[in-house]
Amino acid sequence: MWDNLTINEVVEYAKDPYPSIRKWIKDKGKKVVGSTFADVPEEVIHAFGFLPVTIMGTNKPLKKAPSHLPDNACSLARSNLELVLSYEGDLFDGFVLPQVCDTTQHLSDIWRINFPDKYVESYLAPRQADRPSARYWVKEEIERIISSLSGWSGKKIVEEDLWEAIKIHNENKTLLKEIYEIKKKNPAALTNKELFALMKLSQQVDKAELNQSLKKIKNSLQSGKNNGYTDVILVGITCDPPEIYDLFDEVRLNIVGDTLLVGTRYIQGIVPTNGNPIDALTERHFRRGFFSPIHDNVYKNFEEVKALYKETQARAVIYVHIEFCESQEYDLPDLKRMIKNEGILMHTLDTEYQTLSLSHVRTRLQAFFESLKGGSL
Amino acid sequence: MNLTSKQMSKKITDEYMDDAFHAHEKGKLIGYSTAISPVELFVAHDIIPIYPENHAVANLTAKKGAELCSVVESMGYTNHLCAYARSDLAYRKTGITVTKGIPEPDLFLACNAQCFTLTKWFQVLARKGNLPVFVFDTPEHVMDSNTRKEIVKYCVLQLKELISFLEEVTKRKFDYDRLKEVMKYSAESSILYKKFLDMAQYKPSPISIFDALIGMAIAVYRRGTQECVDYYQTLCDEIQAKVDQGIGVLPKEKEKYRLYWENLPVWFKFSDHAKLLGSYGGVILTSLYVHAWSFEFDLDKDPLVTLAENYVSRFSNSTIEDRADMATELFKKYSMNGMIMFMNRSCKAVSFAVPTLKEILTKRTGIPALVFESDMGDQRFYSETQIRTRIEAYFETLDRLQP
Numbered sequence: 001m002w003d004n005l006t007i008n009e010v011v012e013y014a015k016d017p018y019p020s021i022r023k024w025i026k027d028k029g030k031k032v033v034g035s036t037f038a039d040v041p042e043e044v045i046h047a048f049g050f051l052p053v054t055i056m057g058t059n060k061p062l063k064k065a066p067s068h069l070p071d072n073a074c075s076l077a078r079s080n081l082e083l084v085l086s087y088e089g090d091l092f093d094g095f096v097l098p099q100v101c102d103t104t105q106h107l108s109d110i111w112r113i114n115f116p117d118k119y120v121e122s123y124l125a126p127r128q129a130d131r132p133s134a135r136y137w138v139k140e141e142i143e144r145i146i147s148s149l150s151g152w153s154g155k156k157i158v159e160e161d162l163w164e165a166i167k168i169h170n171e172n173k174t175l176l177k178e179i180y181e182i183k184k185k186n187p188a189a190l191t192n193k194e195l196f197a198l199m200k201l202s203q204q205v206d207k208a209e210l211n212q213s214l215k216k217i218k219n220s221l222q223s224g225k226n227n228g229y230t231d232v233i234l235v236g237i238t239c240d241p242p243e244i245y246d247l248f249d250e251v252r253l254n255i256v257g258d259t260l261l262v263g264t265r266y267i268q269g270i271v272p273t274n275g276n277p278i279d280a281l282t283e284r285h286f287r288r289g290f291f292s293p294i295h296d297n298v299y300k301n302f303e304e305v306k307a308l309y310k311e312t313q314a315r316a317v318i319y320v321h322i323e324f325c326e327s328q329e330y331d332l333p334d335l336k337r338m339i340k341n342e343g344i345l346m347h348t349l350d351t352e353y354q355t356l357s358l359s360h361v362r363t364r365l366q367a368f369f370e371s372l373k374g375g376s377l
Numbered sequence: 378m379n380l381t382s383k384q385m386s387k388k389i390t391d392e393y394m395d396d397a398f399h400a401h402e403k404g405k406l407i408g409y410s411t412a413i414s415p416v417e418l419f420v421a422h423d424i425i426p427i428y429p430e431n432h433a434v435a436n437l438t439a440k441k442g443a444e445l446c447s448v449v450e451s452m453g454y455t456n457h458l459c460a461y462a463r464s465d466l467a468y469r470k471t472g473i474t475v476t477k478g479i480p481e482p483d484l485f486l487a488c489n490a491q492c493f494t495l496t497k498w499f500q501v502l503a504r505k506g507n508l509p510v511f512v513f514d515t516p517e518h519v520m521d522s523n524t525r526k527e528i529v530k531y532c533v534l535q536l537k538e539l540i541s542f543l544e545e546v547t548k549r550k551f552d553y554d555r556l557k558e559v560m561k562y563s564a565e566s567s568i569l570y571k572k573f574l575d576m577a578q579y580k581p582s583p584i585s586i587f588d589a590l591i592g593m594a595i596a597v598y599r600r601g602t603q604e605c606v607d608y609y610q611t612l613c614d615e616i617q618a619k620v621d622q623g624i625g626v627l628p629k630e631k632e633k634y635r636l637y638w639e640n641l642p643v644w645f646k647f648s649d650h651a652k653l654l655g656s657y658g659g660v661i662l663t664s665l666y667v668h669a670w671s672f673e674f675d676l677d678k679d680p681l682v683t684l685a686e687n688y689v690s691r692f693s694n695s696t697i698e699d700r701a702d703m704a705t706e707l708f709k710k711y712s713m714n715g716m717i718m719f720m721n722r723s724c725k726a727v728s729f730a731v732p733t734l735k736e737i738l739t740k741r742t743g744i745p746a747l748v749f750e751s752d753m754g755d756q757r758f759y760s761e762t763q764i765r766t767r768i769e770a771y772f773e774t775l776d777r778l779q780p
Binding site: 067068069070072073099101102103105106108109110112113122124126127128131132133134136137140144297298299324326327329330331332333334336 | 452453454455457458462489492493494496497498500501504512513514516517519524527528531534535538696697698720722725726728729730732733737750
């Protein structure tokens with residue numbers, strides 16, 4: 001189903017992947033295990049023969065979530081909750097839910113209580129990452145999740161199953177990296193929206209199939225007229241709704257680097273392929289940027305952004321803030337100051353899941369980039 | 378002359394703050410700590426714990442919240458962050474305080490059993506002086522017993538790392554014998570503190586949650602000391618004397634509704650709420666919040682193990698189901714017949730559980746709940762008329778349900 005997609009089809013599927021997932025599981029007879037952002041090793045779920053699906057909100061109306069979470073809760077958290085309570089809950093056989101912040105901790109509890117007949121397991125990611133105990137804990141948690149999935153499914157997995165899953169996931173990330181590299185140098189080959197649709201769909205559908213499409217798409221990318229583009233980097237957790245990328249594309253902003261979970265954070269997750277697979281997955285946790293800014297301090301964020309800015313020679317940084325994400329909000333004032341002091345132009349976009357109108361974003365983006373010297377926009 | 382608990386509280390607090398303000402002259406360091414954190418290690422290592430939350434509470438209770446929170450918004454922070462953090466960051470900028478303020482920190486201990494917002498807040502403070510922060514990570518106290526054992530192991534490993542961290546910062550060797558002594562005081566005072574809270578089970582109740590909140594302060598910042606034990610012994614004796622004389626917060630014939638409170642208090646409405654509820658015959662007896670310091674340390678265990686077990690299992694780090702069990706126990710024990718569920722914009726860590734908790738508790742107890750939204754410290758989010766109307770309507774409902 002996902003093995004022969006054109007780039008236009010990828011964009012369509014990424015917008016709403018659930019009908020295709022429904023059809024696929026009906027054909028394959030597989031189980032679906034959902035997760036939300038933050039470091040759950042999806043290779044483990046895949047190794048059991050289940051389809052791991054990262055849940056990334058819905059643009060359908062909020063009906064039930066507001067009675068569970070107040071209006072100042074993280075908009076992604078509310079959107080994810082709505083998706084499972086109102087729209088797609090029946091699709092999932094179970095969930096492995098990461099806990100990295102106060103919000104995700106409560107979401108896990110609420111989902112468990114609301115889905116008493118489904119498998120619901122928590123993934124207790126360490127919320128400190130600088131000491132040896134964090135490494136100990138990641139390994140413990142991966143082993144516990146394997147044991148828990150085994151208890152639920154009655155299946156046992158061996159090292160080869162994990163290595164096979166790792167191979168498929170690594171291939172997926174490698175292909176995305178290669179496509180990203182093409183897009184950086186040749187912005188006319190692929191729009192921003194198309195690139196990030198590939199990143200999103202990769203986290204929601206069967207990667208063994210999608211990798212086939214990625215190979216074909218990569219090979220079909222053509223050089224175009226690359227003049228008139230301005231290179232920028234995108235900093236944040238996620239960027240939603242995807243129509244924001246249309247605005248970038250409209251004004252010919254070329255995203256040449258990012259720190260998004262539906263972006264570089266994901267493709268950084270290539271697992272080492274030596275030693276034993278659980279050690280390798282543990283090692284990966286500490287090699288890539290963490291999925292939650294809860295771990296980060298501003299200095300780390302700043303150094304990362306600065307390095308990316310220099311490496312890509314971008315013209316500006318665009319920071320995407322998801323409404324009511326506390327972790328971002330405690331860091332943002334200092335991060336802004338540091339970036340400004342470095343002489344880097346930075347523009348902040350406030351976005352919210354369920355956003356319907358982007359006119360304010362368009363106006364602000366246009367104004368910001370018209371103010372960039374050179375006036376290429 | 379024997380001091381009353383009130384006099385003792387003032388003396389202990391004054392001496393503690395005086396010690397803190399002169400810490401460096403005495404060769405001691407100031408460690409900022411979250412209120413729920415293994416502060417016994419600080420005490421044993423002669424580091425003076427300071428709780429920015431406590432200082433924030435003083436300012437918010439004195440109705441400084443809106444003024445301070447407005448300042449912090451001009452610094453680029455959003456208005457829905459924790460009011461403790463917002464008012465503290467504004468205090469750092471303006472010096473506005475109703476106390477003498479608090480001394481500047483040398484190091485930070487952030488335990489996320491309470492919430493993660495404190496970690497981010499402490500990181501902001503630490504950046505200003507490039508100071509060390511230790512994050513004591515307590516994974517949620519999930520219900521599976523095997524997982525709990527693993528969590529405790531992880532927490533013990535971290536406590537060992539914390540000790541190394543303290544040794545490195547202070548250049549002094551940690552004294553485990555001293556820790557055992559501190560644990561003894563902590564264990565004794567925790568038992569007495571719980572005894573004090575549990576006196577709310579008498580009819581009429583000799584204490585309300587407002588007494589509990591005032592009586593909580595010493596458990597927060599002086600646990601691990603002999604004076605903390607002495608304070609709670611005196612407090613228990615005083616309350617017992619009230620019980621013996623049948624003295625309640627309300628007279629026995631007027632005590633109609635024995636209420637549970639969910640969440641932190643609305644600090645700037647502290648006394649107003651007590652009076653308002655009292656006029657309807659209502660007394661708020663307790664909350665999980667005040668019980669957060671009812672530790673049950675097992676002195677026969679390795680101190681690091683019993684510390685880990687206790688700190689990871691606080692209500693704020695427990696599952697919603699476990700929280701519901703804890704609250705249900707309190708309903709039974711204190712014979713409560715009403716509940717007020719406060720949706721606190723400032724404390725997401727506690728408030729996000731409230732709607733689900735309310736559903737479970739009303740189902741289990743058959744008691745209707747009053748739910749209202751506001752902010753624990755920022756008056757701009759308090760709607761006087763709306764909340765008063767809700768309270769009136771709630772008591773009318775309870776009256777109708779009376780047999």
